[in-house]
Each structure stands twice: as C-alpha cells, then as structure tokens.
Amino acid sequence: MNTDDTPAVPHVAIVDDDAFFRRALERIFSSAGFRVESFGDAEGFLSGYIPKPDACIILDLRMPFIGGLEIQQRLKDRHVDVPVIIYTGNADVPVTVAAMQAGAFAVLEKPLSSELLIMQTRAAIASSRERRAKREQAMHARARLGLLTEREREAAKHLADGLSAPRIGEVLGISPRTVEAHRVNVFRKLEVKSAAELARLIVLAELGET
Structure with missing residues (x-):
C-alpha cells in the first residue's frame, strides 16, 4: 500500500478471449494511466491473477468454458475484494440482475464508450478504496473498545446514549460513584474527551460488524 502522499497508480485486469478487443482495451486503459494486465481465458486469469489495492477487474460476460458470471462467483468464493465490471454484447435484464446481485x-x-468505461472503472476503484478505509476504521475502533473490561463496555454504551451517572447506576446495579470511576477509565483508555466522541467510536465499531 502507498505510504506517502503520491496517488496510487490504478491497476486493471482485463479478461477476454477476443484478442483484438482485449488489445483495444489495453490501449484505452494504458493511455488513461492505468497499469494493465490482460488474460485471454478464465483459467489463466484465475490461476495467475494476484489481487491488488486500487484495482478493478474487467470481465467479458461470454467466453468459452468459463464466462464472466462464473469468474465473478469464483472470485467471491475466494474472498477476492476487487471490484468487477462486466461487459457484454447483450446486457439483458436477467444477466444484469444476476451480475449486480453477485x-x-x-x-x-x-x-463500449471509452469515456464511460474509464469513468466507471475509476468510480469502482474509488468506491472500493472508501469501503476499505471504513473497514480499517471499524477494526481500529473495535480494537480500542477491546481495551475495556466487560463492565466498562456496558457503562460506555450507556454513557454514549447520554444517560446520567445515577441512571446508569440504576441500570447496572452499581453506585453513581462507581459509574464515574468507569467513565474516567473509559475516557482514558479510549482517549476520548466527550460522550459524543465515545458514541462515534462505538458506532464505527458496530458498523464494521454489519
């Protein structure tokens, strides 16, 4: 992953058995600043492709033996988290629905319009980058909340909901003074300064679990 402020060079992998069309796509993406890999069949792609960040996979729907939808399913089965764009000469409704559901x-x-293809590919990569960032934020939030004891986590959730110390004490069966001690520990361990910050952290962690 890129460690400085230089934008990552986007990658694209093209899978199409039509050599003429595949080379045309290679030129389109290369001229738009992408690093391009291309494969003439599904078997070569599935055995040789290495997933990368800031990447997109471009699949022809209909190829001999293994078509775009089956490739997409195999990638999903392997938990390959790279966005996929499928193109076809006949994008009928059932095919489109099946691909989008997958x-x-x-x-x-x-x-294909070159401009539309490039625009959609950049949008797919941006969307994937955003999802990846949110997952990383959620993992970090869960790791921070993992520093709390079970009782501190219970108190933290009520504090994030805006409950007062006496009310939290009633709910948890402890004294307001003990609640206050938990509050101090929670804020210190999580490095937050307000209930609003605490609530945001908890929401981030919970979003990562959906």
Whole structure:
C-alpha cells in the first residue's frame, strides 16, 4: 500500500478471449494511466491473477468454458475484494440482475464508450478504496473498545446514549460513584474527551460488524 502522499497508480485486469478487443482495451486503459494486465481465458486469469489495492477487474460476460458470471462467483468464493465490471454484447435484464446481485460494480453493453468505461472503472476503484478505509476504521475502533473490561463496555454504551451517572447506576446495579470511576477509565483508555466522541467510536465499531 502507498505510504506517502503520491496517488496510487490504478491497476486493471482485463479478461477476454477476443484478442483484438482485449488489445483495444489495453490501449484505452494504458493511455488513461492505468497499469494493465490482460488474460485471454478464465483459467489463466484465475490461476495467475494476484489481487491488488486500487484495482478493478474487467470481465467479458461470454467466453468459452468459463464466462464472466462464473469468474465473478469464483472470485467471491475466494474472498477476492476487487471490484468487477462486466461487459457484454447483450446486457439483458436477467444477466444484469444476476451480475449486480453477485456484487458487480457495473454491467456495460457493447459497443463500449471509452469515456464511460474509464469513468466507471475509476468510480469502482474509488468506491472500493472508501469501503476499505471504513473497514480499517471499524477494526481500529473495535480494537480500542477491546481495551475495556466487560463492565466498562456496558457503562460506555450507556454513557454514549447520554444517560446520567445515577441512571446508569440504576441500570447496572452499581453506585453513581462507581459509574464515574468507569467513565474516567473509559475516557482514558479510549482517549476520548466527550460522550459524543465515545458514541462515534462505538458506532464505527458496530458498523464494521454489519
């Protein structure tokens, strides 16, 4: 992953058995600043592709033996988290629905507009980058909350909900003074300064579990 402020170079992998069309896509993406890998069949792609960040996979829907939808399913089974765009000469409704339900970012119909293809590919990569950032934030939030004891986590949730110390004491069966001690420990361990910050942290952690 990029460690400085230089934007990462986007990658694209093209899978199409039509050599002429595949080379045309290679030129389109190369001229738009992408690093390009291309594969002439599904078997070569599935055995040789290494997932990368800031990448997108471009699949032809209909190829011999293994088509785009089956490739997409195999990637899903392998937990490959790279966005997929499928293109086809006949993007009928059932095919489009099946591809989108399986997680495709977009289904495009031939003849492809170069501008639309590049725009959709950049959008897919940006969306994937945003999801990845949110997952990392959620993991970090859960790790921070993991520093709390079970009782501190209970108190933290009530504090985030805006309950007073006496009310939290009633709910948990402890004294307000003990609640205050838990509050001090929670804020110190989580490095937060307000109930609002605490609430945001808890929401982040819970979003990562959905």
